[in-house]
Amino acid sequence: MQQFFTILGGMGTLATESYVRLLDKRTPIHCDQDYLNYLVVNHATVPDRTTWILDHSQPDPNEALIEDIKQQSLLNPAFFVLICNTAHYSFDKLQAATEIPILNMLQETVNEIKKIKPDxxxxGLLATKGTLAANLYDPYIEKAGYELIKPTPEIADMTEDLIYHDIKEAGHSDGKKYxxxxxxxxxxxxxxVVVLGCTELSFAEEMDPETKYPVADSQSIIVDRSLERALKLRQK
Structure with missing residues (x-):
């Protein structure tokens, strides 16, 4: 297969499925051949990123991710998409494992804020406790000139409940909670504006009626960037 890209997913699987649904839905098509060429690595057994960030004695997810990247690099995709905000904790290490570019979901999300809410x-940031504790979004948001507001402990606990209890454990979203x-x-x-800094929150945004408030949905944004890059491949 030529002119394809690789989706590094499975973190979690429902979020990866959401990415693929949005990607296919937004692709301009008139026949089967108009859809994009891509491979999905749904590596569901990658250790939990937040658990490891909060306690490095726990299984390290980077070993599995680097193995996936090296295996897929042999196939020479045009680029990688990493479908997990928290996994970007090790973005530099993951990028160092290949010469093929990995789209930076965090950077792309922050870049989009000026279009979503120009003023x-x-x-605000909603994310896993791993992303919050590691300050993953902080340098991107602050460099862009915004004041970062993190959730209160109460909101952070509510977010974890939705991400882990409802979506990752029970396999469904709760629109009211979201x-x-x-x-x-x-x-x-x-x-x-609120950054949805976890792809499970993006899944919640897709599954339930869209919020009336301005949000920078990390997964929706990386879908658009993936689509732009993939369509340019066909012009070469």
Whole structure:
């Protein structure tokens, strides 16, 4: 297969399926051959990223991810898409394992804020406790000139409940919980836009009626960047 890219997924599987659904839905098609060429690595047994970030004595997810990257690099995809915000904790290490570019979901998400909310000053972040503890989004948001507002402990616990209990464990989203999280960040924390810094939250955004508040949905944004790159491959 020529002119293809590789999706590094399975973290979790429902979020990866959401990425693929959005990608296919947004691809301009008139026949089967108009869809994009891609490979999906649904590596569901990659150790939990947050668990490892909070306690490095736990299984390291990077070993599995680097193995996937090296295996897939032999096939020479045009680029990689890493479908997990928290896995970007080791972005530099993962990129060092291959000469093939890996799209940076965090950077692309922050770049999009100026289009979503041009007058934004205070940017809220909903994410796993691993992403929050490791300050993954902090340098991107602050370098872009925004004030970063992280969730209160209460909101962080509510976010973990939705991500892990409802989506990762039970296999479904809870729209009421999701919309309440965004509402709290906008109305109670006073932010101008909320970054959905976990692909499970992106899954929640896809599954339930879209929130009325401005959000920078990391997975939706990386879908658009993937589509742009993949369509350019066909022009070469």
């Amino acid at each position: 934004a000053k205070r940017v 919309h309440e999280l965004v509402r709290k960040m906008i109305e109670e924390q006073g932010v101008d």
